[in-house]
Amino acid sequence: MRSSGLLALAGSASAVYQGxxxxxxxxxxxxVRVQSDFESLFSTAKNLVGTSGFTSARLYTMIQGGTTNTPTSAIPAAIAQDTSLLLTLWASxxxxxxxxxxxxxxxxxxGSELSGRVAGISVGSEDLYRNSPTxxxxxxxxxxxPSVIVDYIKQVRSAISGTALSSVGVGHVDTWTAWVxxxxxxxxxxxxxxxxxxxxxxxxxxxNGIESGASLFNEALDxxxxAVGSKPVWITETGWPVSGKTENLAVANTANAKTYWDQVGCPNFGVVNTWWYTLEDTDNSATPNPSFGIAPGTPLSSTPLFDLSCSNVTSATSSSASSTATSSGAGGVKSASATGVAVVSSGSGLSPSGMGGSGANVTGSAATATATGSSSSNYTATGLSTSLKSTASATATGVTTVSSSAANILAGSFIAAFGGLIMAAAL
Structure with a gap:
């Protein structure tokens, strides 16, 4: 581990990112989102009613949509809005x-405008999970x-050596099942x-009802x-949907989304580097199923769908969740890592799927689409032009093409990250 890189994140060993x-x-x-779109999102996050400190953004690609290798316009937007970035290079x-x-x-x-603004650089997102039998x-x-991800990490370190980002830590994002x-x-x-x-x-x-949400999450974190020992563990994606289909005992609604925010988010915000899924996912008059957005997207509003103030979090709830948390600001592990934890079945749906990539090209009308190859399972989206983060294929009524060219890979994270958060229902 390069301790110098870790200690330099955001220029402070005490920095904890939240976004x-x-x-x-x-x-x-x-x-495709352009700079003004990202600026609006970053500004909204900073001004969410009932919160403070949501000043970091996790991206899913370095490439601006519709281009081959032009840097994402989220970077100048972050500079303009004084927002830190967790950069990602899509690795599949x-x-x-x-x-x-x-x-x-x-x-x-x-150059120097990026210095101190980059929380870390992720080489890939859920690549190991998608490559696993599960x-x-x-x-x-x-x-x-794994060997390819390791080689890519070496290439990134070589690329940033001697630059404004030379001290930034390089890591990888994946499901907890991949890490164990x-x-x-x-x-x-x-x-x-x-x-x-x-x-x-x-x-x-x-x-997996909401009453088990916090315990399942903490078990995954533990x-x-x-599995990773003393390496800092960051929470790069989690959330509970505000609407959508029921997954076994898990019901998607705003009341449960608030409970999950209170029991999982509140104890970790300010303690562990955390990027929530997600601010909004309805910014183009399309509501994914399930939908994880905590704020309205049409029009974009800083007034959330439920109370985000953490005022209902009891000390018992907070201490229970935070006792399992790792402080992953540049300082390393804050509390002891759990060892000897038995690995339990994760179920077939580890994450939401879908997401437009770095400018996915979909032609034809937005009709009923069926797509395969999502990170969690197959899914069907009704009334949406659908694309997959894993560059898989999609067949749809009225949809002619889902491009998987280098410039247009649909890469998201768990949920629909990469692109504008097209969330579809995992089957």
Whole structure:
């Protein structure tokens, strides 16, 4: 582990990041977000009623939608809005060369303006999960081998050496089930920090009602910490949907989304680097199923769908959740990692799927689309032009093409991250 890189994150060992995940496209999955869109989102996050400190953004690609390797316009938007960034280079498929070129170009273009603004650089997002038997059984098609991720991490370190980002920690984001899989230990060893995505809502072979949400999440976090040792563990994605289908015992509504926010988010905000899923996912008059957005997107509003103030969090709830948390600001592990934790079945749906990528091209009308290859399982989206983060194929009534070219890979995180958060129902 490069301790110098970790200690330099945001220029302070005490820095703790708090923010949301942002895709490259709007909720229809193909309308590309531009700088003004990102600025509006970042400004809204900073001014959310009942909150403070949501000043960080996790991205899913370095590439601006509709281009081959031009740096994402989220970077100048973040500079304008004084927002920190967790950068990501999409690592599955054939786009990594372009992602690396976009990173290099961004450093050259923005230079010192990026210094102290980058929380970390993630090489990939859920690639190991999609490459696992669990991911493949769930319908994913494009993942990546551990050895390839390790090589990509080395390439990123080489690219940032001697630049304004030379001290930034490099890591990887994946599901907790990927981190407890011993075949991925080489990736753990190569990382400065570990990002974990966990969604109890999708653990649909278990008792996953909202009353079990916090315990399932904390178990996932503990399992991850037990597997990665002293590496800092960051919460890179989690959330509970405000609307949508029921997954076993997990019901999607604003009351349950608030409970999950109170029991999982509130104890970790300000303690662990956390990027919530998500600020909004209805910014193009399309409501995904399930929908995780905590704020209205049409029009975009800083008034959330439920109380975010954490005023209902009791000390018992807070201490219970935070006792399992890792402080992952640049300082390393705050509390002891759990060891010897038994790994439990995760269910077929580890995460939401879909998401427009770095400018996914979808032509034809937005009709009924069926797509395969999402990170959690197959899914069907009705009334949406749908695209997949895993560059899988999609067949749809009225949809002619879902491009999976290097410039247009649909890469999201757990949920629909990459693009504008097209969330579809995991089947």
């Amino acid at each position: 949301f995940n942002y895709g490259a496209t709007k909720s229809d999955g193909y309308t 498929g054939t786009t990594f060369t372009d992602e690396l070129a976009a990173l290099t170009s961004a450093i050259s273009t923005y 991911g493949i059984a769930a319908g994913s098609t494009i993942g990546q081998e 899989n011993g075949s991925n230990d080489a990736v753990i060893n190569a990382c400065d920090w570990i990002g974990v995505d966990a969604y109890p809502y999708f653990q649909n072979t278990e008792s 399992n991850t910490k037990g």
